[in-house]
Amino acid sequence: xxxxxxxxxxxxxxxVEQVRGILRAAKEADGRPEGTEPADGGEHFVLLFExxxxxxxxxxxxxxxxxxKVAELIVHPAHRxxxxxxxxxRAIVQRAGVEPDKLRxxxxxxxxxxxxxxxxxGLTRDxxxxxxxxxVPGEDWPEPTLRDGVRLRTFVPGRDExxxxxxxxxxxxxxxxxxxxxxxxxxxxxxxxxxxxxxxFLAENAQGSDxxxxxxxxxxxxxxHAPVPGRFGGKPIGEVxxxxxxxGAQGGGLGKALTLAGLRYLRDLGLEQVILYVEGDxxxxxxxxxxxxxxxxxxxxxxxx
Numbered sequence: 524x525x526x527x528x529x530x531x532x533x534x535x536x537x538x539v540e541q542v543r544g545i546l547r548a549a550k551e552a553d554g555r556p557e558g559t560e561p562a563d564g565g566e567h568f569v570l571l572f573e574x575x576x577x578x579x580x581x582x583x584x585x586x587x588x589x590x591x592k593v594a595e596l597i598v599h600p601a602h603r604x605x606x607x608x609x610x611x612x613r614a615i616v617q618r619a620g621v622e623p624d625k626l627r628x629x630x631x632x633x634x635x636x637x638x639x640x641x642x643x644x645g646l647t648r649d650x651x652x653x654x655x656x657x658x659v660p661g662e663d664w665p666e667p668t669l670r671d672g673v674r675l676r677t678f679v680p681g682r683d684e685x686x687x688x689x690x691x692x693x694x695x696x697x698x699x700x701x702x703x704x705x706x707x708x709x710x711x712x713x714x715x716x717x718x719x720x721x722x723x724f725l726a727e728n729a730q731g732s733d734x735x736x737x738x739x740x741x742x743x744x745x746x747x748h749a750p751v752p753g754r755f756g757g758k759p760i761g762e763v764x765x766x767x768x769x770x771g772a773q774g775g776g777l778g779k780a781l782t783l784a785g786l787r788y789l790r791d792l793g794l795e796q797v798i799l800y801v802e803g804d805x806x807x808x809x810x811x812x813x814x815x816x817x818x819x820x821x822x823x824x825x826x827x828x
Contacts, residue, residue: 528570528611530582530618534561541569541576545599552600554754555631562595566618570611577602578611582618587627587699591827592619595629598636608640616644627699630824641826649827651803655817656755659790659797662816666787667780669726673740673772675784678723684709686739687725687767694741694767701765717746724784726768726777740772743781745789755796755820761789763799779811786815 534542539561546559561567562581570578576599583593594615598608612628619626627649630637641647669675678687684706695702712718722745728738746764750757763785768778789797799817801808 528568528614530566530568530614532566534567534569538567538569541571542567542579545569545576545579545597548599548601549597551752553632554751556597557748557751568611568614568618570607570614572602572607575599575602577605578607580611580615582615586625588702589699591625591627591699592621593627593629593699593825594619595631596637603636608636609643612640612644612646624828627825627827630826633822633824637824637826646826646828648824650825652823652825653801653803653809653819654798654821654823655801655812656760656796656798656820657816657818659761659795662786662790664783664786664790664815667783668776669780670775670777672729673726673777674729675780676725676727678720678725678742678744680713680720683725683739687742690739690742690769691765691767693769693771701767717748719745719747722747722785722788724781724788726772726781739769741768741777741781742766743785745785747789747792747794755798758795761792761794761797763797782811782815 531538542561543559546556546561550556550559561579562583564585565581565583568580568582569576570580578596578598580594580596586592596608596611596615598611615628616626628641628646630641638648667675688704688706688709691704692702695704724743724745725739726741728740742765743763744765746762748760748762750759763782766778766782766785768781786797798820799812801812803822
């Protein structure tokens with residue numbers, strides 16, 4: 524018998540274990556999602572069928588940088604193609620209770636089943652987030668070349684947070700997620716086991732007026748992922764996590780120089796693959812990454828109305 528589900532802000536111990544089970548099974552089958560813990564904040568929905576947790580949805584009620592509620596939906600691999608995805612997606616739309624253009628739903632991996640569910644609910648493909656990758660061995664990335672008056676150094680925890688956030692806000696004022704990063708968010712990431720300031724490169728003015736000397740004008744934040752079975756060969760991989768350049772400093776090759784600094788760092792760690800995420804319609808960035816050897820590996824899709 525289908526016992527349904529209800530939206531809750533706190534899952535409780537049983538709910539957490541149910542969600543973990545769905546996420547672990549999906550990760551084993553698909554290599555995604557990266558984490559196996561329920562999302563923080565917002566509201567949660569677990570669909571039960573004959574006593575089994577068959578699907579999980581999370582609704583970010585705080586929304587993205589443009590005030591749109593954002594949802595994610597995962598169906599247990601053993602219970603797919605039975606209509607559960609459509610049922611939970613319909614529950615998301617009803618729960619969001621917003622204007623049609625104020626809801627976005629992620630489909631990680633661009634599964635055909637997700638496209639069918641979206642079609643049933645009148646949702647259209649609104650955004651593509653591409654995952655590019657490059658095999659590191661054999662890539663002879665050159666030394667970064669900086670224009671006069673700019674130097675590279677690494678991030679100093681406890682000192683550089685506000686400077687990075689200022690650049691990030693200006694560089695990503697158009698981005699639904701990255702533009703909302705705060706200094707507190709950055710400090711929270713510093714507490715994560717993967718964080719390493721040695722792989723967080725800053726570009727700053729090395730000379731000029733007293734006011735400009737030392738100002739951070741760009742950054743490249745790298746990340747190293749633990750192995751994920753069934754994804755990218757099951758080995759640790761590096762990531763070009765975030766590259767941001769202040770709009771006032773663009774046009775002189777600073778973004779490429781920062782990218783090269785991070786790539787050479789990840790290569791020197793002995794990693795065999797590097798990935799990055801980039802918007803599917805960001806033609807200039809795609810051109811740069813293509814020249815550095817990156818090719819398309821996966822795609823995440825955001826559906827909207």
